[in-house]
Amino acid sequence: MTDQPQEEDAEPLPLRLHVHVNEPWAFERENGVTSMVGSTMDHLDPENDTWEVMLEGTFILNEEPFDHVLVSPRYIGERLDRVVDDFVTAAIRIACFDGEEWHYLMTGTLAHQRDEKKV
Numbered sequence: 001m002t003d004q005p006q007e008e009d010a011e012p013l014p015l016r017l018h019v020h021v022n023e024p025w026a027f028e029r030e031n032g033v034t035s036m037v038g039s040t041m042d043h044l045d046p047e048n049d050t051w052e053v054m055l056e057g058t059f060i061l062n063e064e065p066f067d068h069v070l071v072s073p074r075y076i077g078e079r080l081d082r083v084v085d086d087f088v089t090a091a092i093r094i095a096c097f098d099g100e101e102w103h104y105l106m107t108g109t110l111a112h113q114r115d116e117k118k119v
Helices: 027-031
Strands: 015-023 035-040 051-061 064-073 090-097 102-112
Touching (some): 015 027, 015 090, 064 102
Antiparallel strands (some): 035 051, 064 090
16 A cells, blocks of 8 residues: 555646637737636536636736636537647637626637646
């Protein structure tokens, strides 16, 4: 017997994501970037077709700061979870929470933020 935890006992890790904003076109002007990095645990439920992404920083939209977004597939039949195993991006709609409800205000792409490994 070993004291090492078994693989099935390991705590699930958040999925690190790269969120790139395509629209609105003024996003970069207001924030100085078009991309954000964040993480989610919503990928653990295969039935989830929307993921809440907690960002590592904040962005400004319509003079309001946001530190998390809700992403969903932009096209019918697409699935967010395909970015987990494949080296692909997914076209997404991006929603912001105004304190009461989510509003889809942006579009972009989503990719798995893989750690750089030295070879």
